[in-house]
Amino acid sequence: MIASLVGLGLGVAGNAQVEGPVPTQALVNVDAKSTPPASASELTVAVNGKKEPVTAWTPVLPTDAQVALLIDDGLRESVGRELSNLRNFVGNLPPGVEVLVGYMQYGHVEPEQPFTTDHTLAASALHLPAGVAGMSASPYLCISDFVNKWPASASTAATGGAAHKARFIMMLTNGVDPYNGNTGIMNQGSPYVDAAVKDAQRAGVAVYSIYFGDAGIVGGSANFSGQSYLGQIADSTGGVNYYEGTGNPVSTAPYLKMFQSAIVETYVATFDASAGANPARDLVRVKFSAGKAKLRAPQMVMAGNVE
Numbered sequence: 001m002i003a004s005l006v007g008l009g010l011g012v013a014g015n016a017q018v019e020g021p022v023p024t025q026a027l028v029n030v031d032a033k034s035t036p037p038a039s040a041s042e043l044t045v046a047v048n049g050k051k052e053p054v055t056a057w058t059p060v061l062p063t064d065a066q067v068a069l070l071i072d073d074g075l076r077e078s079v080g081r082e083l084s085n086l087r088n089f090v091g092n093l094p095p096g097v098e099v100l101v102g103y104m105q106y107g108h109v110e111p112e113q114p115f116t117t118d119h120t121l122a123a124s125a126l127h128l129p130a131g132v133a134g135m136s137a138s139p140y141l142c143i144s145d146f147v148n149k150w151p152a153s154a155s156t157a158a159t160g161g162a163a164h165k166a167r168f169i170m171m172l173t174n175g176v177d178p179y180n181g182n183t184g185i186m187n188q189g190s191p192y193v194d195a196a197v198k199d200a201q202r203a204g205v206a207v208y209s210i211y212f213g214d215a216g217i218v219g220g221s222a223n224f225s226g227q228s229y230l231g232q233i234a235d236s237t238g239g240v241n242y243y244e245g246t247g248n249p250v251s252t253a254p255y256l257k258m259f260q261s262a263i264v265e266t267y268v269a270t271f272d273a274s275a276g277a278n279p280a281r282d283l284v285r286v287k288f289s290a291g292k293a294k295l296r297a298p299q300m301v302m303a304g305n306v307e
Helices: 002-016 077-091 121-122 139-148 154-158 191-203 222-238 253-264
Strands: 021-030 042-045 050-052 057-058 067-070 098-105 107-109 168-174 205-211 266-274 284-290
Touching: 021 191, 021 284, 042 107, 050 266, 057 077, 057 222, 067 139, 067 284, 077 121, 077 168, 098 121, 098 139, 107 139, 139 168, 139 191, 139 222, 168 222, 168 253, 168 266, 191 222, 205 222, 205 253, 266 284
Parallel strands: 067 098, 067 168, 168 205
Antiparallel strands: 021 266, 042 050, 042 284, 057 266, 098 107
16 A cells, blocks of 8 residues: 555645645554554544545554654763663664664754664664764754655665655654744744644654753753653654653663554554645645544645655
Protein backbone atom coordinates (compact mmCIF):
# COMPACT_ATOMS: atom_id res chain seq x y z
CA MET A 1 0.00 0.00 0.00
CA ILE A 2 2.76 2.44 0.95
CA ALA A 3 4.79 1.89 -2.19
CA SER A 4 1.79 1.62 -4.52
CA LEU A 5 0.61 5.16 -3.77
CA VAL A 6 3.99 6.87 -3.96
CA GLY A 7 3.71 7.94 -7.56
CA LEU A 8 0.21 9.26 -7.03
CA GLY A 9 1.24 11.23 -3.95
CA LEU A 10 4.14 12.89 -5.77
CA GLY A 11 1.83 13.72 -8.65
CA VAL A 12 -0.54 15.60 -6.35
CA ALA A 13 2.27 17.59 -4.76
CA GLY A 14 3.77 18.54 -8.10
CA ASN A 15 0.58 19.34 -10.07
CA ALA A 16 -1.46 22.34 -8.96
CA GLN A 17 -4.27 21.39 -11.40
CA VAL A 18 -5.28 18.25 -9.46
CA GLU A 19 -8.73 18.72 -7.93
CA GLY A 20 -11.03 16.61 -5.80
CA PRO A 21 -10.22 14.00 -3.14
CA VAL A 22 -7.00 12.03 -3.48
CA PRO A 23 -5.66 9.06 -1.50
CA THR A 24 -3.76 10.41 1.50
CA GLN A 25 -1.79 8.71 4.26
CA ALA A 26 -0.88 9.64 7.83
CA LEU A 27 1.04 7.99 10.65
CA VAL A 28 -1.24 7.03 13.54
CA ASN A 29 0.17 5.76 16.82
CA VAL A 30 -1.91 3.49 19.05
CA ASP A 31 -1.27 3.93 22.76
CA ALA A 32 0.35 0.84 24.25
CA LYS A 33 -2.55 0.50 26.71
CA SER A 34 -5.14 0.50 23.91
CA THR A 35 -6.19 -2.35 21.66
CA PRO A 36 -5.25 -1.48 18.07
CA PRO A 37 -8.12 -1.39 15.58
CA ALA A 38 -8.19 -4.71 13.72
CA SER A 39 -9.11 -3.18 10.39
CA ALA A 40 -9.72 0.10 8.58
CA SER A 41 -13.48 -0.28 9.13
CA GLU A 42 -12.99 0.35 12.85
CA LEU A 43 -11.57 3.84 12.27
CA THR A 44 -12.98 7.15 11.17
CA VAL A 45 -11.15 10.32 10.21
CA ALA A 46 -12.60 13.82 10.15
CA VAL A 47 -11.01 15.76 7.28
CA ASN A 48 -11.57 19.48 7.71
CA GLY A 49 -14.47 18.53 9.99
CA LYS A 50 -16.11 16.10 7.53
CA LYS A 51 -16.07 12.41 8.45
CA GLU A 52 -14.44 10.12 5.92
CA PRO A 53 -13.83 6.36 5.96
CA VAL A 54 -10.34 4.99 6.45
CA THR A 55 -9.72 2.77 3.42
CA ALA A 56 -6.55 1.02 4.61
CA TRP A 57 -4.84 0.42 7.97
CA THR A 58 -1.41 -1.19 7.93
CA PRO A 59 1.31 -1.46 10.60
CA VAL A 60 4.64 0.25 9.99
CA LEU A 61 7.15 -2.55 9.48
CA PRO A 62 10.80 -2.02 10.47
CA THR A 63 11.84 -2.15 6.82
CA ASP A 64 9.41 0.72 6.11
CA ALA A 65 10.69 3.07 8.85
CA GLN A 66 13.33 5.79 9.04
CA VAL A 67 14.49 7.28 12.35
CA ALA A 68 16.54 10.47 12.54
CA LEU A 69 18.24 10.89 15.93
CA LEU A 70 19.03 14.63 16.12
CA ILE A 71 21.18 15.98 18.95
CA ASP A 72 21.53 19.67 19.77
CA ASP A 73 25.23 20.49 19.45
CA GLY A 74 24.83 23.14 22.13
CA LEU A 75 23.89 20.74 24.93
CA ARG A 76 25.82 20.70 28.20
CA GLU A 77 28.68 18.25 28.25
CA SER A 78 26.92 16.41 31.06
CA VAL A 79 24.92 14.77 28.28
CA GLY A 80 27.99 12.59 27.89
CA ARG A 81 26.58 10.28 30.56
CA GLU A 82 23.76 9.51 28.10
CA LEU A 83 25.99 8.37 25.25
CA SER A 84 25.82 4.73 26.27
CA ASN A 85 22.02 4.91 26.44
CA LEU A 86 21.88 6.52 23.01
CA ARG A 87 24.24 3.93 21.55
CA ASN A 88 22.19 1.11 23.05
CA PHE A 89 19.02 2.63 21.62
CA VAL A 90 20.47 2.88 18.09
CA GLY A 91 22.10 -0.53 18.29
CA ASN A 92 18.89 -2.20 19.45
CA LEU A 93 16.54 -0.77 16.85
CA PRO A 94 14.63 -3.54 15.04
CA PRO A 95 16.57 -4.93 12.06
CA GLY A 96 15.62 -3.12 8.87
CA VAL A 97 14.95 0.28 10.43
CA GLU A 98 17.01 2.96 8.71
CA VAL A 99 18.66 5.35 11.17
CA LEU A 100 20.56 8.61 10.81
CA VAL A 101 22.55 10.31 13.58
CA GLY A 102 22.88 14.07 13.15
CA TYR A 103 23.89 17.12 15.18
CA MET A 104 21.90 20.34 15.05
CA GLN A 105 24.29 23.18 14.23
CA TYR A 106 23.61 26.80 13.29
CA GLY A 107 20.19 26.22 11.76
CA HIS A 108 20.87 22.95 9.98
CA VAL A 109 21.60 19.30 10.74
CA GLU A 110 25.08 17.88 10.21
CA PRO A 111 24.62 14.14 9.57
CA GLU A 112 27.30 11.81 10.91
CA GLN A 113 26.30 9.21 8.29
CA PRO A 114 23.47 8.71 5.77
CA PHE A 115 20.37 6.71 6.64
CA THR A 116 21.58 3.17 7.17
CA THR A 117 20.39 -0.20 8.44
CA ASP A 118 23.87 -0.77 9.91
CA HIS A 119 22.94 0.13 13.48
CA THR A 120 26.41 -0.62 14.82
CA LEU A 121 27.89 1.90 12.40
CA ALA A 122 25.29 4.52 13.32
CA ALA A 123 25.82 3.96 17.06
CA SER A 124 29.57 4.46 16.64
CA ALA A 125 28.91 7.91 15.14
CA LEU A 126 27.55 9.26 18.44
CA HIS A 127 29.88 11.64 20.26
CA LEU A 128 29.83 14.48 22.75
CA PRO A 129 28.20 17.66 21.45
CA ALA A 130 30.37 20.74 21.07
CA GLY A 131 28.69 22.27 24.13
CA VAL A 132 28.78 25.81 22.72
CA ALA A 133 25.83 27.86 23.97
CA GLY A 134 23.20 28.41 21.30
CA MET A 135 25.09 26.37 18.70
CA SER A 136 21.92 24.99 17.17
CA ALA A 137 20.82 28.61 16.50
CA SER A 138 17.28 27.29 16.94
CA PRO A 139 16.32 23.62 16.92
CA TYR A 140 13.22 24.59 14.94
CA LEU A 141 15.24 26.15 12.13
CA CYS A 142 17.20 22.89 12.10
CA ILE A 143 14.02 20.82 11.91
CA SER A 144 12.60 22.90 9.05
CA ASP A 145 15.81 22.62 7.07
CA PHE A 146 16.12 18.88 7.71
CA VAL A 147 12.57 17.82 6.83
CA ASN A 148 12.55 19.99 3.71
CA LYS A 149 15.75 18.26 2.55
CA TRP A 150 15.06 14.81 4.00
CA PRO A 151 18.19 12.81 3.11
CA ALA A 152 18.00 9.88 0.74
CA SER A 153 19.14 6.40 1.70
CA ALA A 154 20.43 3.53 -0.37
CA SER A 155 16.87 2.19 -0.77
CA THR A 156 15.36 5.52 -1.84
CA ALA A 157 18.29 6.27 -4.14
CA ALA A 158 17.67 2.96 -5.92
CA THR A 159 14.15 4.11 -6.82
CA GLY A 160 15.18 7.62 -7.79
CA GLY A 161 13.92 9.01 -4.48
CA ALA A 162 10.34 7.92 -5.16
CA ALA A 163 10.03 5.65 -2.13
CA HIS A 164 8.79 7.38 1.02
CA LYS A 165 9.19 5.41 4.22
CA ALA A 166 7.51 6.26 7.51
CA ARG A 167 9.54 9.10 9.01
CA PHE A 168 10.31 9.64 12.69
CA ILE A 169 12.51 12.21 14.42
CA MET A 170 13.84 11.96 17.96
CA MET A 171 15.34 15.25 19.19
CA LEU A 172 17.57 15.68 22.22
CA THR A 173 17.48 19.43 22.89
CA ASN A 174 16.42 22.09 25.37
CA GLY A 175 13.78 23.21 22.88
CA VAL A 176 14.37 26.93 23.47
CA ASP A 177 13.96 29.23 20.46
CA PRO A 178 16.50 32.02 21.15
CA TYR A 179 15.30 33.99 18.11
CA ASN A 180 11.90 34.56 19.70
CA GLY A 181 13.17 36.86 22.41
CA ASN A 182 12.98 36.13 26.13
CA THR A 183 11.77 32.83 27.51
CA GLY A 184 9.17 34.32 29.86
CA ILE A 185 5.73 32.81 30.18
CA MET A 186 4.19 35.87 28.49
CA ASN A 187 6.37 35.44 25.39
CA GLN A 188 5.27 32.05 24.12
CA GLY A 189 4.35 31.67 20.46
CA SER A 190 7.23 31.51 18.00
CA PRO A 191 6.93 31.87 14.20
CA TYR A 192 9.94 29.53 13.86
CA VAL A 193 8.22 26.81 15.88
CA ASP A 194 5.05 27.32 13.82
CA ALA A 195 7.05 27.00 10.60
CA ALA A 196 8.77 23.82 11.82
CA VAL A 197 5.39 22.31 12.71
CA LYS A 198 3.98 22.96 9.25
CA ASP A 199 7.15 21.79 7.49
CA ALA A 200 7.09 18.52 9.46
CA GLN A 201 3.38 18.05 8.73
CA ARG A 202 3.94 18.60 5.01
CA ALA A 203 6.78 16.05 5.05
CA GLY A 204 4.72 13.52 7.01
CA VAL A 205 7.22 13.40 9.90
CA ALA A 206 6.31 12.46 13.48
CA VAL A 207 8.55 14.49 15.84
CA TYR A 208 9.46 13.07 19.27
CA SER A 209 11.77 14.70 21.81
CA ILE A 210 13.56 14.45 25.15
CA TYR A 211 14.44 17.67 26.95
CA PHE A 212 18.06 18.26 27.96
CA GLY A 213 19.65 21.54 29.09
CA ASP A 214 21.71 23.83 26.87
CA ALA A 215 25.22 25.00 27.77
CA GLY A 216 24.12 28.63 27.98
CA ILE A 217 20.39 29.11 28.54
CA VAL A 218 19.42 27.95 32.02
CA GLY A 219 16.71 28.53 34.61
CA GLY A 220 13.08 27.70 35.12
CA SER A 221 11.80 29.97 32.35
CA ALA A 222 14.07 28.28 29.79
CA ASN A 223 12.89 24.90 30.99
CA PHE A 224 9.26 25.96 30.69
CA SER A 225 9.65 27.68 27.32
CA GLY A 226 11.64 24.87 25.72
CA GLN A 227 9.34 22.11 26.90
CA SER A 228 6.27 24.12 25.85
CA TYR A 229 7.62 24.37 22.29
CA LEU A 230 8.70 20.72 22.25
CA GLY A 231 5.20 19.73 23.33
CA GLN A 232 3.71 21.91 20.60
CA ILE A 233 5.63 20.32 17.74
CA ALA A 234 5.12 16.81 19.13
CA ASP A 235 1.35 17.19 19.59
CA SER A 236 0.99 18.75 16.13
CA THR A 237 2.85 15.97 14.31
CA GLY A 238 1.67 12.91 16.24
CA GLY A 239 4.83 12.58 18.35
CA VAL A 240 5.57 12.88 22.08
CA ASN A 241 7.73 15.14 24.24
CA TYR A 242 8.66 12.47 26.76
CA TYR A 243 10.27 14.44 29.58
CA GLU A 244 8.27 17.15 31.36
CA GLY A 245 10.16 17.47 34.63
CA THR A 246 12.41 20.17 36.07
CA GLY A 247 16.06 20.13 35.09
CA ASN A 248 17.55 17.28 33.09
CA PRO A 249 16.16 13.74 33.16
CA VAL A 250 17.97 11.31 35.44
CA SER A 251 18.33 9.03 32.42
CA THR A 252 17.13 9.08 28.81
CA ALA A 253 16.96 5.26 28.73
CA PRO A 254 13.27 4.82 29.68
CA TYR A 255 12.18 7.49 27.20
CA LEU A 256 14.24 6.00 24.39
CA LYS A 257 12.65 2.63 25.16
CA MET A 258 9.18 4.19 24.95
CA PHE A 259 10.09 5.80 21.64
CA GLN A 260 11.31 2.48 20.25
CA SER A 261 8.00 0.91 21.26
CA ALA A 262 6.10 3.81 19.68
CA ILE A 263 7.67 3.07 16.29
CA VAL A 264 6.28 -0.48 16.23
CA GLU A 265 2.92 0.73 17.59
CA THR A 266 2.46 3.06 14.62
CA TYR A 267 0.20 2.39 11.64
CA VAL A 268 -0.36 3.98 8.26
CA ALA A 269 -3.95 5.13 7.75
CA THR A 270 -5.15 5.76 4.19
CA PHE A 271 -8.13 7.98 3.43
CA ASP A 272 -9.30 10.53 0.87
CA ALA A 273 -8.63 14.25 1.24
CA SER A 274 -9.14 17.19 -1.10
CA ALA A 275 -6.16 19.36 -1.96
CA GLY A 276 -6.38 23.11 -1.44
CA ALA A 277 -5.72 25.85 -3.95
CA ASN A 278 -1.99 25.25 -3.50
CA PRO A 279 -1.50 21.47 -3.23
CA ALA A 280 2.24 21.86 -2.58
CA ARG A 281 1.66 23.98 0.55
CA ASP A 282 -1.91 23.76 1.82
CA LEU A 283 -2.68 21.47 4.76
CA VAL A 284 -5.95 19.81 5.76
CA ARG A 285 -7.09 19.24 9.36
CA VAL A 286 -7.47 15.61 10.40
CA LYS A 287 -8.73 13.89 13.53
CA PHE A 288 -8.82 10.11 13.91
CA SER A 289 -11.10 8.09 16.17
CA ALA A 290 -11.50 4.37 16.85
CA GLY A 291 -13.90 3.57 19.68
CA LYS A 292 -12.09 3.68 23.02
CA ALA A 293 -8.61 3.34 21.53
CA LYS A 294 -6.26 6.22 22.33
CA LEU A 295 -4.65 7.45 19.13
CA ARG A 296 -1.92 9.98 18.35
CA ALA A 297 -1.75 11.47 14.87
CA PRO A 298 -0.77 14.72 13.15
CA GLN A 299 -3.29 17.51 13.47
CA MET A 300 -2.80 18.45 9.82
CA VAL A 301 -1.49 16.69 6.71
CA MET A 302 -1.02 17.42 3.01
CA ALA A 303 -3.61 15.90 0.71
CA GLY A 304 -1.83 13.26 -1.34
CA ASN A 305 0.84 12.63 1.32
CA VAL A 306 2.20 9.08 1.18
CA GLU A 307 3.93 7.39 4.10
